[in-house]
Amino acid sequence: MWQMKVIKPRLVIPEISLTSGAIEALKYLALLFMTLDHVNKVIFNHDVPWLSIVGRLAFPMFGFVLAYNLARAELQVSAYIKIIKKMALAGVIATPFYMPLFNTTDHVMLNIMFSLMLVVSIMFLLEKGLFWHQMLALLIFVVGGAFVDYLWFGLLYCLVAWSYCRHPSAVGLLALVIALATLFYVNDNHWALAALLVLLMFMRVDIKLPRLKWFFYVYYPAHISILWGIKTFWI
Secondary structure, eight states, X not given: OOOOOOOOOOOOOOOOOOOHHHHHHHHHHHHHHHHHHHHHHHTSTTOOHHHHHHHHHHHHHHXXXXXXXXXXXXXXXXXXXXXXXHHHHHHHXXXXXXXXXXXXXXXXXXXXXXXXXXXXXXXXXHHHOOHXXXXXXXXXXXXXXXXXXXXXXXHHHHHHHHHHHHSOOHHHHHHHHHHHHTTHHXXXXXXXXXXXXXXXXXXXXXXXXXXXXXXXXXXXXXXXXXXXXXXXXXX
């Protein structure tokens, strides 16, 4: 007697796979989006809506690239410390210009370099795996998240992206989307979700671009200082 075999559909979880050139292209594109957003804030006084929209994609792209790079690499303690030092240096140099540009008087907010520095520190502690490492990571998240750009929502998104890149799963993918959606509480909109579409597009291309190790760390404080000079002495 013939029996019909029922084939149950299987959920395929997409594993993020990016070439080194695509990763660099994502960083440059995120730098462009960030710069356009800052120009809109400082020079155009938020009067160009589409510049604010593309600006909302910058942090999710930066955060994902960082998470992807650290998830696929087995870094030694010295490598983590080197990354943290670079971010701290760039953040400190940018701070005297960033503060008068973007901070209000009622709440001190450190720049994005410190946000990413906290993310790397938390990842490092979670990698160590001991209980007291996990408690210290939680403390950094809770306390540090109150004083950096994108607050706890930005830190959470980067950590969820890191977890998903290490172990892709349906639950992880859902958590990633939810974490991106929580950036609404910082952005007042959901344009950050569009960053997922950008990531999917870059999975399908292979772009040949050189890796410039110090470019991002130099560019960030440089463009902040230039915008500060324009606002202070020209506008």
